[in-house]
Amino acid sequence: xxxxxxxxxxxxxxxxxxxxxxxxxxxxxxxxxxxxxxxxxxxxxxxxxxxxxxxxxxxxxxxxxxxxxxxxxxxxxxxxxxxxxxxxxxxxxxxxxxxxxxxxxxxxxxxxxxxxxxxxxxxxxxxxxxxxxxxxxxxxxxxxxxxxxxxxxxxxxxxxxxxxxxxxxxxxxxxxxxxxxxxxxxxxxxxxxxxxxxxxxxxxxxxxxxxxxxxxxxxxxxxxxxxxxxxxxxxxxxxxxxxxxxxxxxxxxxxxxxxxxxxxxxxxxxxxxxxxxxxxxxxxx
Amino acid sequence: xxxxxxxxxxxxxxxxxxxxxxxxxxxxxxxxxxxxxxxxxxxxxxxxxxxxxxxxxxxxxxxxxxxxxxxxxxxxxxxxxxxxxxxxxxxxxxxxxxxxxxxxxxxxxxxxxxxxxxxxxxxxxxxxxxxxxxxxxxxxxxxxxxxxxxxxxxxxxxxxxxxxxxxxxxxxxxxxxxxxxxxxxxxxxxxxxxxxxxxxxxxxxxxxxxxxxxxxxxxxxxxxxxxxxxxxxxxxxxxxxxxxxxxxxxxxxxxxxxxxxxxxxxxxxxxxxxxxxxxxxxxxxxxxxxxxxxxxxxxxxxxxxxxxxxxxxxxxxxxxxxxxxxxxxxxxxxxxxxx
Amino acid sequence: xxxxxxxxxxxxxxxxxxxxxxxxxxxxxxxxxxxxxxxxxxxxxxxxxxxxxxxxxxxxxxxxxxxxxxxxxxxxxxxxxxxxxxxxxxxxxxxxxxxxxxxxxxxxxxxxxxxxxxxxxxxxxxxxxxxxxxxxxxxxxxxxxxxxxxxxxxxxxxxxxxxxxxxxxxxxxxxxxxxxxxxxxxxxxxxxxxxxxxxxxxxxxxxxxxxxxxxxxxxxxxxxxxxxxxxxxxxxxxxxxxxxxxxxxxxxxxxxxxxxxxxxxxxxxxxxxxxxxxxxxxxxxxxxxxxxxxxxxxxxxxxxxxxxxxxxx
Numbered sequence: 036x037x038x039x040x041x042x043x044x045x046x047x048x049x050x051x052x053x054x055x056x057x058x059x060x061x062x063x064x065x066x067x068x069x070x071x072x073x074x075x076x077x078x079x080x081x082x083x084x085x086x087x088x089x090x091x092x093x094x095x096x097x098x099x100x101x102x103x104x105x106x107x108x109x110x111x112x113x114x115x116x117x118x119x120x121x122x123x124x125x126x127x128x129x130x131x132x133x134x135x136x137x138x139x140x141x142x143x144x145x146x147x148x149x150x151x152x153x154x155x156x157x158x159x160x161x162x163x164x165x166x167x168x169x170x171x172x173x174x175x176x177x178x179x180x181x182x183x184x185x186x187x188x189x190x191x192x193x194x195x196x197x198x199x200x201x202x203x204x205x206x207x208x209x210x211x212x213x214x215x216x217x218x219x220x221x222x223x224x225x226x227x228x229x230x231x232x233x234x235x236x237x238x239x240x241x242x243x244x245x246x247x248x249x250x251x252x253x254x255x256x257x258x259x260x261x262x263x264x265x266x267x268x269x270x271x272x273x274x275x276x277x278x279x280x281x282x283x284x285x286x287x288x289x290x291x292x293x294x295x296x297x298x299x300x301x302x303x304x305x306x307x308x309x310x311x312x313x314x315x316x317x318x319x320x
Numbered sequence: 321x322x323x324x325x326x327x328x329x330x331x332x333x334x335x336x337x338x339x340x341x342x343x344x345x346x347x348x349x350x351x352x353x354x355x356x357x358x359x360x361x362x363x364x365x366x367x368x369x370x371x372x373x374x375x376x377x378x379x380x381x382x383x384x385x386x387x388x389x390x391x392x393x394x395x396x397x398x399x400x401x402x403x404x405x406x407x408x409x410x411x412x413x414x415x416x417x418x419x420x421x422x423x424x425x426x427x428x429x430x431x432x433x434x435x436x437x438x439x440x441x442x443x444x445x446x447x448x449x450x451x452x453x454x455x456x457x458x459x460x461x462x463x464x465x466x467x468x469x470x471x472x473x474x475x476x477x478x479x480x481x482x483x484x485x486x487x488x489x490x491x492x493x494x495x496x497x498x499x500x501x502x503x504x505x506x507x508x509x510x511x512x513x514x515x516x517x518x519x520x521x522x523x524x525x526x527x528x529x530x531x532x533x534x535x536x537x538x539x540x541x542x543x544x545x546x547x548x549x550x551x552x553x554x555x556x557x558x559x560x561x562x563x564x565x566x567x568x569x570x571x572x573x574x575x576x577x578x579x580x581x582x583x584x585x586x587x588x589x590x591x592x593x594x595x596x597x598x599x600x601x602x603x604x605x606x607x608x609x610x611x612x613x614x615x616x617x618x619x620x621x622x623x624x625x626x627x628x629x630x631x632x633x634x635x636x637x638x639x640x641x642x643x644x645x646x647x648x649x650x651x652x653x654x655x656x657x658x659x
Numbered sequence: 660x661x662x663x664x665x666x667x668x669x670x671x672x673x674x675x676x677x678x679x680x681x682x683x684x685x686x687x688x689x690x691x692x693x694x695x696x697x698x699x700x701x702x703x704x705x706x707x708x709x710x711x712x713x714x715x716x717x718x719x720x721x722x723x724x725x726x727x728x729x730x731x732x733x734x735x736x737x738x739x740x741x742x743x744x745x746x747x748x749x750x751x752x753x754x755x756x757x758x759x760x761x762x763x764x765x766x767x768x769x770x771x772x773x774x775x776x777x778x779x780x781x782x783x784x785x786x787x788x789x790x791x792x793x794x795x796x797x798x799x800x801x802x803x804x805x806x807x808x809x810x811x812x813x814x815x816x817x818x819x820x821x822x823x824x825x826x827x828x829x830x831x832x833x834x835x836x837x838x839x840x841x842x843x844x845x846x847x848x849x850x851x852x853x854x855x856x857x858x859x860x861x862x863x864x865x866x867x868x869x870x871x872x873x874x875x876x877x878x879x880x881x882x883x884x885x886x887x888x889x890x891x892x893x894x895x896x897x898x899x900x901x902x903x904x905x906x907x908x909x910x911x912x913x914x915x916x917x918x919x920x921x922x923x924x925x926x927x928x929x930x931x932x933x934x935x936x937x938x939x940x941x942x943x944x945x946x947x948x949x950x951x952x953x954x955x956x957x958x959x960x961x962x963x964x965x966x967x968x969x970x971x972x
Contacts, residue, residue: 163679166955168910171928173681173881175944178932179687251802259914262806263929278807280917285814291813296807303802311798375873380785409878420868425968426891435887436877471967484873491877 050254066275067248067305075121084112086119086272096286107291109142115299120272121197125302127267132246136157139199145312146200147207148234157200164197173256177265184267187260191253193206202245206238258299274298323350323640324392324494324527325374325412331386332378339599343369345386345551348625351492354439354525356518357560360532360574364595366551367531371497374529375414376404392494397526408442412547413488419480424473429483430456430468436490449475455486459516478509486514495527496520502537509588514541535578547571550606552594553625557632567611567634605636613638613645660964661971669959674954680948684727684941689722711742712937738937740943743931748942752924756946758828758835758883759923763911763950764848765839767901769847770908774854775897781855783885784863793855800852805911809845809918816841826920842919846911861896865889895966902958906951913947 074081084102090110098105104113146154164172176190211234260266261275269276274295281291332344342524351357361367372378376396388397396404416422423432437443443451447588449468455604456464459482472480481501487497498517502510518541520526529543538545538559545559547570555568566572573591593610596602605611608618617637638645640643646654696712697704713719717728732739738748781793805880829838865871866889874884913925921925924943931939963969 045833068744086919159675159679163676163683165674165906166680166951167683167944168906168951170910171944171947174913174928174932175684175687175940176690178940179690229704248801255802255804258804259806261891262804263914263917265932275804278810282810282813285810286818289814292810296804296810299800299807300802301806304799307798307801326731361864375876377876379867405875406878409876414873414876416869416873418869423869423872424874424892426895426966427888435874435879439880439883473968487873487877 045289049055058312060308064305064308064310064312067301068147068309071121071302071305072125073119075125078115078118078122082112082115082118084116085218087270088110093285097288099204100288104290104294105288107277108174108284110118113277113291113294116277120274120277120295121298123267123271124254124257124261124275127187127257131188131191131257132195132250134188135195135197135249136199136242138192138244139196139201140203140239142196143203143205144234144238145163145206151230154189154204157204161197161200164194169194169252170256170259174260174263174265177260182265182268186296187257187266190260191256195249195253198245198249199242201228203238207234209239210234244313245309247306247313251306254299257312322393323352323390325349325351325529326372326390327370327387327389328390330370330373330389332366332373332380332382333385336381336599341599342601343382343551343598344373347548348387348552349529349546351495351529352528353527354521356521356528356530356542356599357514357542358374358538358545360535360538360545362533362595363550364598365548367548368499368597369597370548371499371529371531375412375497376401376408377414391393409491411493412497413491413493414497414499415484415488415501417503419477419504420472423480424555425472427471428469428473429475429480430470433483433486433490433655435486438468440491452486455489458489458520459483459486460512461486464518476509477505478531481505481513482516484557485513489526490521493526495529497529497531501530501531501533502653503534505534510537517541533542535563535574547574548600551598552606552635554607554635555633556625557628558580561632565642567628567632567639568636569611569638569645570607572642572645573610573612612648635658665963665971666960669851669956673956675731676952677949679945680952681733682726683908684945684948685726687941687944688864688937691895694718720780736848738942740940741931741936743936743939744932748939751927751939752942752946755922755924755927758839758921759912759916759925761835761839762842762916762921762923763954764908765843766846766850766908766912769843770850770854771897771901773847774858775893777851778855778858779885779889780864781859782866785863785866789856793849793859797856801847803849803852805849806914806918808848809842809915812845813918838921842912842921843913849911849915850904850908852872853907854900857900857903858893858897861900862889865892865896891965895962896930898958898962898965902955904961905954905958907942907949908952911956 043089061104079264083105088111093106093110094108096102096106096110102112102114107113107116112195136305142157146157172194173190176193177186178260180186180189197211258265258275261273261277264276264279267273278292281288281295283295284291330344330347330349331342334341334343347366347370349357349359349370349439359367361368369378369382373384377385388395390396391408394407396407399407423429430449430452433455434448437451438445438448441448453468454466456467459512461467461479461482467475467479469622472483475483484501485496495558496517503514505513506604514537517528517530521528526657528541530538530659532538543561545555545557545562546553547555547562547568549570553569555562555566557567562571563575566575570591577590591610596606596609602622604617604619605614605623608614611618613636615637621637623635623637623639625633626639627633696709696718699944717725720728735751738752739914740746741748744751777793777796781790784790796912815827816823823840824838826833826842827838829835871884871888874888879887912923913928915921916923916925917929924946928943931937931943963971
């Protein structure tokens, strides 16, 4: 059943998607992230060393002799651990954002569209969760759920959905009052249709842009958990635990703690550039 | 009466990522103390920017790219920015359309009016306060001492605009530039605010340059009128003459599009077409594509602003023969509707 | 007088939030299906230990009754008992609280001292080289783990410039203050990118405002415009931005305490996690949340005091 609303909505949708133009910031971010992801994927090709195998006879060697960044206190090649650590942290960081996005987004969508008591209750819950600092709650939850990667995903999901709920709800509230939504409702289109074809694209875009910076937060959380010994279980390489192990040698082999941290910073930079690049795009509409 | 403000061939450009927006093209204008001059045009015609250029308050990234500004006989375009700011602020004042955002929300209105006397005129705090109360009274605010301590958001739109006028007056200017000061107000309040500006002109000789898109406003308030279109002045002269017998098709079309409250309205008439794209160079007259009286020459040659008789000029190749323009343009009984 | 009424109303509004927090904190251990005692004790879950835990926490009682008991104890200030140290959790917490509070306060002050001038500078010279440089800070800084920054500071100050202690808390007031410098600086540096970004945006909004144009039209000096018109509005924005980021600030102190071995509630919580000392973990989580709610309340009240547009009625 075609209505007159469709052309209006299509024009709006096109307007939302049209400036898919590349700008420097976005390009730089994507390139950087691409390099990191490729390095992680092709880790076995980039280094011959096993990141887990210990060799105490070669512990704490300086860079050189086939070890690009030397070895750590258990004789493991630092560069290899860095690359394999990228696999762990990038993967877990990105995945950990997925469920908060879905769940928070869905809840926010319903809350924004329906309003009423659902919205009231949801926002109250949001206020409460937000009152407890992110790290504190995640750490407490990881403790309560038992250690392991699965607990990390659950903990981050339970805490992280809040931001997405807020953003999506906000966008829906605005979009609800836009002319095309009012027109759609006036023409009697069923609710889910309106939600799906008219509201969703722009709302999802905003949440997606946010998720770029949220992945940074997620990676930071995982790395922090690793530092505190609550993260991905050993012996899986992870930048956080590398930093923790390196801290003991900060005055002699400073790079053991410094380099994994730099890896996190560079990852954060790449994602921040992407998020910034997206914002530039849509701001110029 | 010598001119207080003279704009000569003023050009204002706005460099944008997409290109250069040539917003004001060769505008010349004069205003004297005690005189009221109107600047009328639709949105995008460049009238606000002209005003702001005169006060050196162009928003970033707009800038003056040509022409000169002479204030009380002094050429200000070449001046050092600091000196220019000081000079302009002592000669002229400006008020804006949105009185709420034009006032500092965290500062009491009395203090905002007292600011210039205190900081620039060197008055003592108590004297400056008294002066502020006096000014608030002059613009018609009742209980000025009581209202002194109010914050902008606590006042109505009309009162806020009066506060802005008081602030403008506090610098003791010879000329007030008003950028759509009544557009955001409803009609009765509009009349009051315009009344204040008019009284200031008559009683204290403070000149007025009024920018608006509303012909009704200029007909009551301004002696002289400039009509702007596409960044240029297209007609100039006494308001009564322009509105009575326009010599530019755009002025005529504007008049036609204003419904006469005394006549039954069959249809609302608009001017067909869109305003010109000011990012492109325009060949010929910028109004030609929409002009009912256009001839071939209009598309190729830019008509200069030329005098018709003393004190009256028009930028139209057919300014001297309005009687030959299409009836639809001037005849009020024609029902012609376009788009 | 109306302000007082506003204060009271905001205080009352925090009650439901505190209530909700207590619910979350209570239900944390019941998230995992099965016996919470076994989960908590982990590998140390001997039958004896499990039974002891059941007894001390009343874990065999129905859930709603456990919650009521919990709330009842809370009302008396009883935060449970640490079975690792065998003292009341509230004692442990109050012993460690001063270090954390000192850290939070000094970190806030430092964060504002760093961020506000930079943001104002960037906004007033918008588009210039300085602005671009300052805008790069959040790009790089947001990805920096707070603990890593801390470790780098340890490297710099421990190795090269031996100005401040890199661990511990010192014995007297002077010692405390000296020990808090690096941790506070770490948290401040972790917070600064976020603050700079938000403050710069609001400063630009202020400087773009029409009332600044009015001020320029008045012929006021640049200095007067900044001092008289921008600053108060800047203060209002700063308070708001700070309020939004309080939770992040407080959360950062936890891991920073570990880096610098500060005896605060953060290290208490981490130790208790490893000791499987559940009551203390619960207690500290609660205290952290209360801290955030309190600071939020204070920033709210400060905002209302500074901004005349806030509806007090």
